[in-house]
Amino acid sequence: MITTILDVAIAGLLLGGLYALIAMGLSLQYGVARVLNISHGEFLMVGAFLTWFLYTVLKINPLLSLVICGPLLFIIGFLLHRTMFTRLRTSSATTGAYEGSSMLAAFGLLFIVQNSALIIWGSKISGYSYLATTVNIWGALFAANRLVTLAFAIAIGLAFYLFLARTRLGKAIRAAAQDPMTAGLMGVNINQVLAICFGFGAAMAGLAGLLISMCYPINAAMGLEYTIIAIIVVVLGGLGSIPGSFIGGFILGIIGSIVIYLQPGLALAAYYVIFIVLLLVKPTGILGR
Amino acid sequence: MPILEGTNIYKHFGGLAAVANVSFHVGQGEILGLIGPNGAGKTTLFNLISGALVADSGNIWFREKNITTMKPHSICREGLARTFQSVKIFANMTTMENVVLGTLFGASTRIATLDVKGEASGLLEFVGISAQSAVLAKDLTLVKQKQLEVARALATKPVLLLLDELMAGLNPKEVEEAMTLVTRIRDKGITIIMIEHVMKAIMGICDRIMVLHHGEKIAEGTPQEIANSETVIKVYLGE
Amino acid sequence: MNSINIISKKSLVPGLLGVILILLATLPLYASNYIVILLTSIIMYIILTVSWAIFSGPTGYISLAPAAFFGIGLYTAAILGKALPLPLVIISAGVITFLVALLVGAVTLRLRGIYFAIFTFGLVELIKHLLLWYEVNITHTRGRFVIVVDNTTIFYVILIIFVLLLLTAFFIRRSKFGLALQSIGENEEAAAHIGINVTTLKVITFAVSAIFMGAAGAIMATRWTYIDPYIAFNPLFSFMPVLMAIFGGLGQFYGPVLGAAIFAYLEEILLTQFPYYYMLLFGIILVVAILFLPTGLVGLIQRRWKRGLAGENANT
Numbered sequence: 001m002i003t004t005i006l007d008v009a010i011a012g013l014l015l016g017g018l019y020a021l022i023a024m025g026l027s028l029q030y031g032v033a034r035v036l037n038i039s040h041g042e043f044l045m046v047g048a049f050l051t052w053f054l055y056t057v058l059k060i061n062p063l064l065s066l067v068i069c070g071p072l073l074f075i076i077g078f079l080l081h082r083t084m085f086t087r088l089r090t091s092s093a094t095t096g097a098y099e100g101s102s103m104l105a106a107f108g109l110l111f112i113v114q115n116s117a118l119i120i121w122g123s124k125i126s127g128y129s130y131l132a133t134t135v136n137i138w139g140a141l142f143a144a145n146r147l148v149t150l151a152f153a154i155a156i157g158l159a160f161y162l163f164l165a166r167t168r169l170g171k172a173i174r175a176a177a178q179d180p181m182t183a184g185l186m187g188v189n190i191n192q193v194l195a196i197c198f199g200f201g202a203a204m205a206g207l208a209g210l211l212i213s214m215c216y217p218i219n220a221a222m223g224l225e226y227t228i229i230a231i232i233v234v235v236l237g238g239l240g241s242i243p244g245s246f247i248g249g250f251i252l253g254i255i256g257s258i259v260i261y262l263q264p265g266l267a268l269a270a271y272y273v274i275f276i277v278l279l280l281v282k283p284t285g286i287l288g289r
Numbered sequence: 290m291p292i293l294e295g296t297n298i299y300k301h302f303g304g305l306a307a308v309a310n311v312s313f314h315v316g317q318g319e320i321l322g323l324i325g326p327n328g329a330g331k332t333t334l335f336n337l338i339s340g341a342l343v344a345d346s347g348n349i350w351f352r353e354k355n356i357t358t359m360k361p362h363s364i365c366r367e368g369l370a371r372t373f374q375s376v377k378i379f380a381n382m383t384t385m386e387n388v389v390l391g392t393l394f395g396a397s398t399r400i401a402t403l404d405v406k407g408e409a410s411g412l413l414e415f416v417g418i419s420a421q422s423a424v425l426a427k428d429l430t431l432v433k434q435k436q437l438e439v440a441r442a443l444a445t446k447p448v449l450l451l452l453d454e455l456m457a458g459l460n461p462k463e464v465e466e467a468m469t470l471v472t473r474i475r476d477k478g479i480t481i482i483m484i485e486h487v488m489k490a491i492m493g494i495c496d497r498i499m500v501l502h503h504g505e506k507i508a509e510g511t512p513q514e515i516a517n518s519e520t521v522i523k524v525y526l527g528e
Numbered sequence: 529m530n531s532i533n534i535i536s537k538k539s540l541v542p543g544l545l546g547v548i549l550i551l552l553a554t555l556p557l558y559a560s561n562y563i564v565i566l567l568t569s570i571i572m573y574i575i576l577t578v579s580w581a582i583f584s585g586p587t588g589y590i591s592l593a594p595a596a597f598f599g600i601g602l603y604t605a606a607i608l609g610k611a612l613p614l615p616l617v618i619i620s621a622g623v624i625t626f627l628v629a630l631l632v633g634a635v636t637l638r639l640r641g642i643y644f645a646i647f648t649f650g651l652v653e654l655i656k657h658l659l660l661w662y663e664v665n666i667t668h669t670r671g672r673f674v675i676v677v678d679n680t681t682i683f684y685v686i687l688i689i690f691v692l693l694l695l696t697a698f699f700i701r702r703s704k705f706g707l708a709l710q711s712i713g714e715n716e717e718a719a720a721h722i723g724i725n726v727t728t729l730k731v732i733t734f735a736v737s738a739i740f741m742g743a744a745g746a747i748m749a750t751r752w753t754y755i756d757p758y759i760a761f762n763p764l765f766s767f768m769p770v771l772m773a774i775f776g777g778l779g780q781f782y783g784p785v786l787g788a789a790i791f792a793y794l795e796e797i798l799l800t801q802f803p804y805y806y807m808l809l810f811g812i813i814l815v816v817a818i819l820f821l822p823t824g825l826v827g828l829i830q831r832r833w834k835r836g837l838a839g840e841n842a843n844t
């Protein structure tokens with residue numbers, strides 16, 4: 001009995017850590033850059049496949065790939081924003097119009113990225129084995145890769161949170177999120193900051209994909225489900241609140257772990273029930289304004 | 290019986306009280322002025338009356354019906370219309386279409402289609418923008434857009450009209466014309482509450498004035514009384 | 529000069545429409561099987577696109593649900609196809625999608641547009657997961673076989689749905705509700721304040737537009753013969769209507785029709801040769817259209833037309 005609870009709890013933390021990481025990235029992109037990036041999960045998928053490729057072909061340790069995947073996806077996200085989304089932002093009449101058109105552009109991006117992956121890697125399910133040994137903690141057995149994933153998810157999340165709270169760039173980002181115009185007047189280069197945020201968001205998705213690839217099989221269509229879960233976490237935490245996404249991720253992760261234990265296959269449905277309740281009762285979420 | 294009455298209205302945003310313990314009443318046929326420094330809560334009060342926001346506590350009665358929690362479209366059907374501080378016209382529709390919508394949906398009685406166009410034309414003429422009836426609303430000057438908003442509000446056949454800073458951004462001649470328009474609306478039997486910063490207009494046409502500051506009502510009375518009130522002078526000069 | 533343009537434009541469109549409808553109605557009599565099948569696909573996409581545009585066009589509330597409604601239609605046909613006659617199957621699909629859309633709208637359309645968009649975005653995946661779970665745990669089957677219907681019948685059914693849709697779209701657009709929907713897109717708060725019950729209008733319009741997507745799904749299922757949750761609930765069927773409507777242009781009535789015809793045909797010829805490449809291409813086109821062609825193809829044509837007229841006027 002105790003081991004079951006421990007199992008479910010640890011699985012919940014693991015899931016929660018991943019969800020928190022993915023959701024924080026999306027929250028950055030929507031909360032600051034005002035882009036509802038529904039292709040977020042595709043960047044996760046790219047990170048996963050990149051890691052798989054680096055490990056199976058170039059024999060590069062996935063944990064080492066962190067320093068390849070992260071920056072690479074950051075650059076991709078940064079460039080995408082600098083070209084596509086900045087142009088949209090400057091040509092949109094209202095914020096509402098920009099939110100709509102940027103979401104649709106992201107929808108196009110979803111199909112571009114997913115089909116590129118399908119062309120390159122095919123539609124089959126892939127995977128690799130890394131750190132698949134078991135570890136014994138207090139009598140319970142855990143897979144080493146899952147523990148490592150959990151540790152890294154939380155570490156990256158916390159590191160990023162501290163970055164936002166303590167560093168100058170982090171403060172610029174928060175200023176831009178609150179009031180882009182005033183921040184611009186105070187010398188913050190808005191276009192740079194928004195693109196950096198978007199890049200960070202993409203990087204976090206890619207890193208989450210890397211961690212996922214260590215524990216689970218991957219395929220080119222895996223991104224969509226994670227995007228939806230990330231969206232629900234962001235709404236749960238409060239649209240625009242990054243700490244909210246962190247907390248919300250863990251809440252959803254633990255609930256998901258319980259549901260998966262009781263009735264695998266209904267996790268997404270459970271998340272949607274939470275989603276519906278949120279929309280009916282408190283759409284602004286836990287920490288939302 | 291006052292046509293509109295508010296009792297002990299509170300509205301908070303986060304920790305800030307936008308409207309705090311405001312009570313007021315408006316008599317039939319009156320023109321009530323609502324003044325106060327920026328951020329005093331005037332537009333918030335309008336939003337609470339028109340149904341755009343719901344009060345945290347307190348009640349609002351319109352024609353002896355409790356409208357505190359009613360939706361904007363229902364309140365409009367009851368006979369309460371408003372204009373907005375930042376003009377909210379339907380930009381990509383014509384002037385005529387803007388007003389026609391008010392006629393079609395705002396009144397509580399049904400009218401035959403023929404009447405709709407005729408009524409709308411009459412209102413365009415009443416406010417003075419007949420010549421622009423086929424022009425897209427976004428291509429109108431600010432003055433004419435404000436006039437359009439008034440015409441559209443009047444199309445819903447209100448008995449009470451809330452005007453939010455109708456004269457903002459108008460030159461002195463336009464202010465005079467706006468003042469005339471307001472009195473002509475009152476002459477049709479419509480009660481008016483107007484938020485204004487243009488003192489000439491407030492003093493010139495209002496029967497009574499209410500003063501808000503930091504969400505609270507700090508004074509109420511005739512223009513004369515308000516002009517001489519020490520509290521009001523301190524608030525305005527002290528800001 | 530102007531009056532001639534207006535007169536010819538006013539009688540041109542209905543006249544052209546009438547001719548096209550007559551040609552379509554008699555198509556199976558003179559065209560090959562391949563043409564009938566091709567046109568069935570094209571009309572199916574036109575139905576999805578125009579239905580989408582009925583609601584999302586004027587109000588600006590972007591729905592990503594077409595795939596979900598289409599999929600519900602597909603599955604309804606699969607489940608009920610053997611038990612009920614075809615007309616009842618189609619109608620049931622329409623009713624079920626109407627009810628689902630009503631529910632979705634009631635929950636999300638009271639709130640800002642972004643909530644509606646993301647809720648509808650995840651709907652396809654949600655229903656797919658629910659059906660998968662149901663099939664694995666309750667019925668212990670995977671997928672279903674659909675009744676077989678001949679191509680001519682399929683064509684006529686889709687044509688009927690198409691005509692009904694056009695009538696509905698036309699009626700809504702020309703009525704006071706069409707005007708009200710547009711005002712919601714222009715400034716929802718102002719629309720509410722002049723007596724328009726914005727939430728009810730949005731929910732009902734959304735639900736009505738979903739009927740046709742479900743009905744289309746029900747009849748198209750008979751072409752697939754075998755469907756499972758993965759086949760039936762494919763985000764592509766949300767992507768295509770959006771692409772077609774935006775590329776075609778939402779300003780005019782025939783914009784979505786034009787966009788649908790173009791891309792449906794393109795898909796048909798590219799599908800077998802370059803399965804993933806054509807989707808990639810379409811994704812790129814969508815992004816390009818959003819960036820550089822906000823008013824769509826129709827907007828572009830209109831601007832050229834106006835410039836052409838201005839040039840003519842300058843000469844006289």
